Structure formats: C-alpha cells, structure tokens
Amino acid sequence: MMKNPSTSPFCMLSCLIVLLALPLPPLLADPDSLQDFCVADLSASASGNGFPCKPASKVSSDDFFFDGLSKEGDTTGIFGTNLTSANVLSFPGLNTLGVSMNRVDFAPGGVNPLHSHPRASETVLVIKGRLLVGFVTTGNVYFSKVLRPGQLFVIPKGLVHFQRNVGKNKALAFTSFNSQLPGAAVLPLNLFASKPSIPNNVLRKTFQVEDSVVNSIKSKFGS
Known part of the structure; x- marks a missing residue:
C-alpha cells in the first residue's frame, strides 16, 4: 500500500517552510489604538514607547496646544542657531x-551642527x-541642496546631517519627525563635551591630530 505523499517528512517540512514565508495574518499585527488620545503624565516615568496617560477627566484643550514655535530663539550661541522643540517632553499631547x-532659528552663517x-x-x-x-549615508555618500522658502528636504532616519544659513540675513526652518521623541546625537558635543570625557588618545588617533588640537576643541565646548 502506497503512503500518502502529503504525510511524508519531506512534504511536511516543505509545507512548514512555505507557511513561515507567508505574511503574518492581520490578527498578529500590532492592534489599533483603543483610545482617541493619551496625553502624557510627565510626573510619571516613561516606559516602552511613551508616558502613562493623564486621566481623561483632567485633559483640557490646552493639552493639545503648543505656542513655543511662534517665538524667535536667541542665536547668539557658539553655533549661531537656536532650536525650540515641540516633542512629548514639552508638548504632552503628542x-x-x-x-x-522643531523650530530652528539661524543667524547669518549659523549652523545646526x-x-x-x-x-x-x-x-x-x-x-x-x-x-x-545635507546628509551623509552609511556608504559615505554626501547629498545636499540649498533650500529657499517653501522648499523641503528629507533626511533618512539615523543619518548624520546638518543645516547652514548661506544667506546674508536670518533664516528660519521648521523640522518635523515621525517620532514623539526623536533624540539627537550632536557630534561635536558627543565627541568633545561628554561626561566623563572621551580619552584624548582615542580622539587623537581617530582624527589623526595632536593632543593640543583635541584640548583646544574641548575647551570650546566647556569640557
């Protein structure tokens, strides 16, 4: 009597591989939100992807309003720029x-480093x-564009980038993110103003410069 080919070990293994390769059914995807909003309770610690919700009975229209981006920032700092953030820490409704x-104000020649x-x-x-x-890819390719009012540029997630005012007068830009708290690793501060400091011999070898150069740069950032 012949065996049913569908019950052979080879067939069963093949079927399992095919099933694993199929897209997951919708029931296994992340569920849709079960609430209209979750205004952050900033007095509690964040966990997972956000803060605990403020009780709905204590939510008001002001929780969905933020006026911080309407005000020009002070651009007299070392980089000639000022950044005002509207993220979950300053705008709990997000x-x-x-x-x-973010709102980014630029003095003439100012740079968002x-x-x-x-x-x-x-x-x-x-x-x-x-x-x-401009931004630089992980393949060390540099892309850039000079933007004028009304023009957009997109920067892919996680890539090193900058903005610089190349006009003769002040400049203003608004940047938007697909995260309530995108985070920012600012290279000059990370490298030369960390607490505690990155050892000089690491920076010296990395940039192929002398100790005096490393110390000079650190002094500019207060480290």
Whole structure:
C-alpha cells in the first residue's frame, strides 16, 4: 500500500517552510489604538514607547496646544542657531502619536551642527532665508541642496546631517519627525563635551591630530 505523499517528512517540512514565508495574518499585527488620545503624565516615568496617560477627566484643550514655535530663539550661541522643540517632553499631547516638530532659528552663517536622530526620519521646511541642508549615508555618500522658502528636504532616519544659513540675513526652518521623541546625537558635543570625557588618545588617533588640537576643541565646548 502506497503512503500518502502529503504525510511524508519531506512534504511536511516543505509545507512548514512555505507557511513561515507567508505574511503574518492581520490578527498578529500590532492592534489599533483603543483610545482617541493619551496625553502624557510627565510626573510619571516613561516606559516602552511613551508616558502613562493623564486621566481623561483632567485633559483640557490646552493639552493639545503648543505656542513655543511662534517665538524667535536667541542665536547668539557658539553655533549661531537656536532650536525650540515641540516633542512629548514639552508638548504632552503628542504622547503615543509618533510625531514632533522643531523650530530652528539661524543667524547669518549659523549652523545646526552635524547630528543624527536615532529614532526618526526628518523633513526640513525653510520658512525664511537660504539654507544648505545635507546628509551623509552609511556608504559615505554626501547629498545636499540649498533650500529657499517653501522648499523641503528629507533626511533618512539615523543619518548624520546638518543645516547652514548661506544667506546674508536670518533664516528660519521648521523640522518635523515621525517620532514623539526623536533624540539627537550632536557630534561635536558627543565627541568633545561628554561626561566623563572621551580619552584624548582615542580622539587623537581617530582624527589623526595632536593632543593640543583635541584640548583646544574641548575647551570650546566647556569640557
């Protein structure tokens, strides 16, 4: 009597491989939100992807309103820029929504220094002035564009990038993120102003410079 080929070990293994390769059914995907909003309770510790919800009975219209991006920032600092963030820490209504924005003011020649956002992609919208915006890929390819008012540039998640005012007057840009708290690794501060400091011999070897150069750069960032 012949065996049913569908019950052979080879067939069973083949069928299992096919099943594993199929897309997961919708029931196994992340569920849709079961609430309209979750305004952050900033007095509690964050866990997972956000803060615990403020009781709905204590939520008001002000929790969904933020006025911080309407004010021009002080650009007299070392980089000639000022960044105002509208993320979950300053705007609790963004909690669990996966969006945030920054306002970036630039003095003439000001630069938003080389940095990356580990948790978000970014779009840059110029409102006033002319900005050179650029990023570098992990393959060491550099892309850039000079933007004028109304123009957009997108920066993929996690890549090192910058913005620089190349006009003669002040500039203003709004940046948006697909994260309520995108994070920012600012390279000059990470490298030369960390607490405790990165050892000089590591920086010296990395940049192929003398100790005096490393110390000079550290002194500019207060480290």
